[in-house]
Amino acid sequence: MTASTETLPVVVIGAGPIGLAAAARLIERRIEPLVLEAGPAAGSAVRDWSHVRLFSTWSEVVDPAAEKLLAPTGWIKPDGDTYPSGGEWADRYLQPLADVLGERVRYDATVTGVSRAGRDRIVDADREAQPFVVHLTGADGSEARIFARAVIDASGTWSTPSPAGAAGLHALGERAASDRISYRVPDLKDPAVRARYAGKRTAVIGAGASAFTALAYLADLAKTENGSGTHATWILRRGISGSTFGGGAADQLPARGALGLAAKAAVDDGYADAVTGFRTDVFEKTGDGRLVLVGEDGRRLDPVDEVIVLTGFRPDLTFLAELRLALDERLQAPVELAPLIDPNQHSCGTVYPHGATELAHPEKDVYLAGMKSYGRAPTFLAMTGYEQVRSIAAALAGDHEAAARVELTLPETGVCGGAGLFDQPEPAEETGGGCCATPATLTIGAPASSGGC
Template sequence: MNAPVTIELPVVVIGAGPTGLAAAAHLVQRGIEPLVLEAGPAAGAAVREWSHVRLFSTWGEVVDPAAEKLLAPTGWSKPDAGTYPSGGDWADLYLKPLAEALGDKVRTGARVTGVSRTGRDRIVDADREAQPFVVHVEHADGREERLFARAVIDASGTWTIPSPAGGSGLPALGERAAAGKITYRVPDLKDPAVRARYTGKRTAVIGSGASAFTALAYLADLAKSEDGAGTKAVWILRRGISGSTFGGGTADQLPARGALGLAAKAAMDDGHADAVTGFRTEVIERDGDGRLVLVAEDGRRLEPVDEVIVLTGFRPDLSFLSEIRLGLDERLQAPTALAPLIDPNQHSCGTVYPHGHRELAHPEQGVYLVGMKSYGRAPTFLAMTGYEQVRSVVAALAGDIESADRVELTLPETGVCGGAGLFDAPEADQTSGGCCAPAPQLIQLGASAPAEEAAAGGCCGS
């Protein structure tokens, strides 16, 4: 069977999340046929899994301009731009109608299992770039299909592969065996069954980002409720407490993001959470009562906990791209030209340098990783970043290089300075900034703690 002529083929978009659907909207606007393949049962399937969590971006920041134009003729009404949607709101009020507007250009229950060049594995050079992409798909009913594409935009995100509790990047010993008491998502404490799981319990929260802040705030609210007596959180940090630990606070240009960190600090100030610093989990054991005991790589053992919430980030699934020639940073698993701009060893404040199709390009021309997946293991991705990425990428695919190169992206500053790179530096180097706790210890930030201890100008990530 001869492969179809490439120019007549659609651009396959993997993932019907916010960035993938935005890519499809931009392709339609450019007169290019998109085909969006979504593994889940509906558009925004991953977003729906955290439907109870409120975004720290407003509606005005999470609606793509091209998508809004596509929705306008349908009678869609944009929610108040200054309000904050939950994940469920985002999925129901924007992603669902956008997928409906795209019609049969979106296929759900279609999991991509492989991408390659037609008749060429990753080794073969001969006539490679003249061949269309071939995309292997497994449907929910078990049926297999192969599709041809002129280009592939992978917007599948990283939601399906959460990072483990283990400080080495590998699951801690005993982590898999303790799976029944561990979750890798922010729990929905409005769900009665989930609420009962944490009520009156001692819960370890491992992680230092916005998700960890959210979990700590939720557990504190539970502790303060009528039925929440005995609820306690233990916040596990791999580094020390510093001025940047709780995020940008009032200096954050996204106020709701800054408020998350302040809520986590309030949980500790009010005695609903304690912090264990410099703790890198190596083993998870069970005591005689079936509770979990976290053991650090230095041998320290924590008091038993009933539950563990692991919020240490996510990783990209690159398995189905094994026959594609990708150029990825060896640490972040992000495109090599993008990685220095988002490296958490260097960046956690200011803005991300404007980037588009050139920074997202790979040795295999015509394939792009966009959205959260483009960041690999780096955190702090914003929806508006993905929207600008796909605008530039689609312009490049349309041959409008002038527009593709005219990337304009200004992200709100976090108010947090310093990256994560100093956490393994010698103590003498760390003290120059006067911000990082040099020795692991249990800290309770109560009313007796001086305010400036948590608010001091910081240099080290948490």
């Protein structure tokens, strides 16, 4: 890298919790960041699930370096023992942090490509001496490019939910039935959304935290005056065992344990029926517009009015196509990280804290961070992302001792995934998209859950 390249900013893609924490850590290291956010505000993806209540407390979702930037502004840290909703996280922490960063955050800036200046992925000559070039489009369609000394992609996976098809592809008829399918946990506080599911039969596909939440919320809806007749069909690719509903009281994240118990109660109390060993192959529409799900084994389920697909998320790697990334062929995570986060072996609490070494690629000074770094693995916690960017910033500053140091202790738990938790190994998308955001309380008036926080 030339002296002129070193004066360029580090481009951070995404003004979510991990991207903004990366900017704070870079500033701490006296490295200039430039955060590019596709949405109109900080935490735009988080705001999409503003009704979600995390099962991590405030003390676990505020980055220490970010807190140092906020403190001189008079910012008041929320009670560390309480659980924020997605909306509260965005409004009370992410947006104030972005405001402190000021012009270092650029909104309505969608990254469309990243490469080395004058070098596509084929060219070796003098490659590392070239700065990165980042192409972006604005909300008005205007195009621009920015040169950078390094790139941290913290754009997450929220925009690319996995489909219902068991093969990892859309099931036949899935796209044509899109008006009856949602890939998000519904916000039942919204009257229009509530009316969509009240008194209806809904299929819930998935077996992770988000699916648990959908089951619990639909059960709560069924208990209300206007929710009579609401019923869920819970579709699992595996069977039900003693560990299906998580760790319960043994979970060191208590709100997550309570969620699994609430989902179990929905089944036990008759508000949901479980269909096991079912791998969705086809969506068929009936004459009245309802949907019949057909499995790979030919089984046909009873018609439902709505389908909620909660089969996890996957990374969008298209705009990184000209970079030399080393990604695991299964998880689409960095090859050194993949064995540490394999959902067949690990849960949130058994993932060893990691940093720049595990996140490095053949393309020097490019890092995937946050949920994006986990590829298709679902067991991500915000604390893990904060540790990642602390290490990355240290590495970019040349402090390799600090980059290698572990400064994080995760809560131990065995409920997110792992070979011991399944009747048989399952793909990451079966677990439903993340281990860090679930409701602290389970009532219709409380936020619903989602994955990846």
